[in-house]
Amino acid sequence: MGFALKKHPVAIVVYVVLAALVVWLFLALWPQWLVGLIGPKKVFVNTIFNGVTLAGLYFLVASGFTLVFGLMRNVNLAHGSLYLFGAYIGYEAADLTGAWLIGVAAGFLASALVGVLLQFFVFRRMEGDDLRQTLVTIGISIVGADLMLAVFSGNTYQFTIPAWIDGAVPTPIVTAVKSDGTSVIMMYPLYRLVVLATAVAIGIALWLLLNRTRIGMMIRAGVDDRAMLSASGVNVHMVFAIVFAIGAGLAGFAGVVGGTALSIAPGEDVRYLLASLVVVIVGGMGSITGAAIGALLIGLAEQVGLAYFPTYGVVLTFVIMVVVLAFRPQGIMGRAA
Amino acid sequence: MTVLDSKSVATPMAVSGRRLPFDAGYLLLAIALLLYPAVASPFFTFQIGGYTLILGTIALSLMVLAGYGGMVSLSQMTVAGVAGYTIAIFGTNTSGVMGLGWPWWIIVPLAIFIGAVASALIGMLAVRTAGIYMIMITLAIATAFFYFVRQNYALFNGFNGFHGINPPTALGVSWRDPVPFYYLALAVATFFFVVVTYAQRSTFGLSLQAIRDNPRRMRAIGFDVAAHRVFAFFLAGVIAATAGILLVWFNGQITSGTVDVNAAIDVLVVAVVGGLRKPIGPYLGALLFALLQNFAIDLIDPERFNTVIGLVFLVIIFFSPDGLLGLWEKLRTTTMNKSLRPALRRKPSK
Numbered sequence: 001m002g003f004a005l006k007k008h009p010v011a012i013v014v015y016v017v018l019a020a021l022v023v024w025l026f027l028a029l030w031p032q033w034l035v036g037l038i039g040p041k042k043v044f045v046n047t048i049f050n051g052v053t054l055a056g057l058y059f060l061v062a063s064g065f066t067l068v069f070g071l072m073r074n075v076n077l078a079h080g081s082l083y084l085f086g087a088y089i090g091y092e093a094a095d096l097t098g099a100w101l102i103g104v105a106a107g108f109l110a111s112a113l114v115g116v117l118l119q120f121f122v123f124r125r126m127e128g129d130d131l132r133q134t135l136v137t138i139g140i141s142i143v144g145a146d147l148m149l150a151v152f153s154g155n156t157y158q159f160t161i162p163a164w165i166d167g168a169v170p171t172p173i174v175t176a177v178k179s180d181g182t183s184v185i186m187m188y189p190l191y192r193l194v195v196l197a198t199a200v201a202i203g204i205a206l207w208l209l210l211n212r213t214r215i216g217m218m219i220r221a222g223v224d225d226r227a228m229l230s231a232s233g234v235n236v237h238m239v240f241a242i243v244f245a246i247g248a249g250l251a252g253f254a255g256v257v258g259g260t261a262l263s264i265a266p267g268e269d270v271r272y273l274l275a276s277l278v279v280v281i282v283g284g285m286g287s288i289t290g291a292a293i294g295a296l297l298i299g300l301a302e303q304v305g306l307a308y309f310p311t312y313g314v315v316l317t318f319v320i321m322v323v324v325l326a327f328r329p330q331g332i333m334g335r336a337a
Numbered sequence: 338m339t340v341l342d343s344k345s346v347a348t349p350m351a352v353s354g355r356r357l358p359f360d361a362g363y364l365l366l367a368i369a370l371l372l373y374p375a376v377a378s379p380f381f382t383f384q385i386g387g388y389t390l391i392l393g394t395i396a397l398s399l400m401v402l403a404g405y406g407g408m409v410s411l412s413q414m415t416v417a418g419v420a421g422y423t424i425a426i427f428g429t430n431t432s433g434v435m436g437l438g439w440p441w442w443i444i445v446p447l448a449i450f451i452g453a454v455a456s457a458l459i460g461m462l463a464v465r466t467a468g469i470y471m472i473m474i475t476l477a478i479a480t481a482f483f484y485f486v487r488q489n490y491a492l493f494n495g496f497n498g499f500h501g502i503n504p505p506t507a508l509g510v511s512w513r514d515p516v517p518f519y520y521l522a523l524a525v526a527t528f529f530f531v532v533v534t535y536a537q538r539s540t541f542g543l544s545l546q547a548i549r550d551n552p553r554r555m556r557a558i559g560f561d562v563a564a565h566r567v568f569a570f571f572l573a574g575v576i577a578a579t580a581g582i583l584l585v586w587f588n589g590q591i592t593s594g595t596v597d598v599n600a601a602i603d604v605l606v607v608a609v610v611g612g613l614r615k616p617i618g619p620y621l622g623a624l625l626f627a628l629l630q631n632f633a634i635d636l637i638d639p640e641r642f643n644t645v646i647g648l649v650f651l652v653i654i655f656f657s658p659d660g661l662l663g664l665w666e667k668l669r670t671t672t673m674n675k676s677l678r679p680a681l682r683r684k685p686s687k
Binding site: 073135140278285 | 605
């Protein structure tokens with residue numbers, strides 16, 4: 001610590017001040033001039049909370065996307081369709097059994113299965129031909145979206161949040177003090193916090209899988225040199241199938257989790273495909289950490305845009321992408337191609 | 338580096354003084370296209386003929402980028418949309434938003450210019466990466482533009498967009514009528530077709546194809562690779578923007594749906610299905626697309642059009658990476674004299 005302080009004294013002081021400022025923004029009662037400047041504290045804190053929880057959801061979707069890309073150099077533009085497919089299957093399963101957790105599992109498994117089938121029947125047949133693989137996934141997403149529209153119609157589906165994670169919980173944040181001296185404590189939906197916690201848990205699990213297990217070692221070796229991995233006796237196709245199953249399954253998992261937080265409807269596939277694209281472009285392709293950073297930036301930008309400049313919200317997301325591309329074309333955590 | 342390496346095999350043939358496109362086939366095609374309105378009903382002239390030419394021209398702009406530049410862009414519909422919105426905003430519309438009512442001879446060049454500049458800006462972002470990264474970035478740009486116009490009511494009138502946009506009555510002709518509109522679209526398409534065919538063999542066209550084949554070597558011998566690519570985006574933008582103006586006149590309206598992700602992907606589908614190696618490819622693809630769009634409803638549920646077009650797209654990619662053009666050439670090669678075959682047989686370089 002002392003060494004770091006000597007090496008970057010200015011940077012560390014700036015970080016500490018920034019961190020203190022953020023803590024103060026959340027914990028302190030806002031003075032009148034600040035309220036006049038950016039509106040009530042409740043809106044601000046809610047926006048940040050929403051942004052971070054949305055980031056959790058985006059991370060779930062984008063981590064699968066980036067994992068598949070990192071290993072197979074395959075931009076799976078049907079990733080949004082896998083999200084929507086998982087959500088629909090999960091909904092049907094939860095509706096049938098009455099258990100939400102079964103729906104989550106069904107969403108994961110259904111998308112994972114489709115992912116393996118895709119890998120087996122499509123991508124293996126055109127290995128090394130990036131452009132064709134990408135075009136095929138576009139074709140699949142067109143057909144997939146249309147068939148899902150045919151089966152599930154254009155209605156909006158809404159999961160019932162199970163009772164044990166429904167409702168709002170108090171947070172230790174005081175948004176205002178009433179005239180009689182009692183504090184107004186901010187409440188926040190428990191489910192959204194669960195989504196965030198799940199995303200963090202999945203992120204850690206992925207990191208452990210990639211960095212601490214044998215299969216993770218194979219995957220990382222495959223990213224670096226596919227031919228060499230194959231030469232050392234590893235069944236590369238098996239590794240590919242596993243990665244594709246995890247990546248696609250995560251999309252389906254996110255479909256159920258996200259569909260519960262928001263809703264499921266046609267068009268969501270495009271929305272989450274865009275989110276995944278922007279997240280991995282910003283964060284750096286093939287990097288789990290990058291996906292987390294990208295998701296956080298994009299989730300916050302989207303919610304801040306929604307709350308403070310509604311019609312130009314998308315532009316904010318876009319500006320982040322442009323700035324990152326201008327200074328780091330490979331993304332924040334990406335390695336130069 | 339370049340994603341279209343396997344297509345580059347065609348270049349030597351194209352470069353080494355192959356016959357100019359004034360052979361009998363093109364002459365017959367030109368005559369047929371000129372006489373087409375005389376035999377076709379107004380529906381076929383306008384809905385099939387006009388639409389094919391417009392869609393084909395937009396796809397032509399993608400073919401220029403992808404076929405000659407090795408850059409697959411999914412934002413060509415966005416560029417066309419930018420030009421269309423320019424027409425709606427600066428010209429007249431019946432939606433009661435914007436509509437500055439400027440005359441057509443100002444807004445048409447303005448729309449082409451704004452569209453081309455937008456394309457160049459997209460290009461400046463996109464050329465920082467290559468291959469599949471570029472597809473992702475241009476798709477992200479296209480989607481962001483779609484969400485932006487859908488949410489913005491002050492300038493773009495949001496979800497509803499602009500209606501009642503008519504082509505001008507100029508030179509005593511009402512360009513809204515099927516036959517004049519068809520000839521207008523035909524003139525634009527022919528112009529860009531000829532320009533692209535010749536530009537391919539210009540110094541710039543050759544440099545662009547060389548950059549597609551080996552950017553590193555071109556950089557080493559002193560070419561500004563990024564500038565060439567951005568300029569290609571600018572030129573493709575001129576093509577797409579002009580077609581975008583025709584498209585907004587054709588539809589009489591422009592909404593956020595005109596520039597949505599499906600539309601952006603349709604352009605890619607058209608170009609790939611037709612074939613990315615020659616300028617005629619996009620028009621072939623557009624013809625098939627327009628026919629399917631109008632007549633698939635006779636065969637199947639109209640709601641399932643996307644399934645049909647998606648499956649056609651998948652089949653073409655699986656069996657003929659060079660699209661309809663590739664199928665045609667395969668057919669010609671197999672029917673040719675056996676002794677000629679080895680010379681013509683192509684093997685993808687990868």
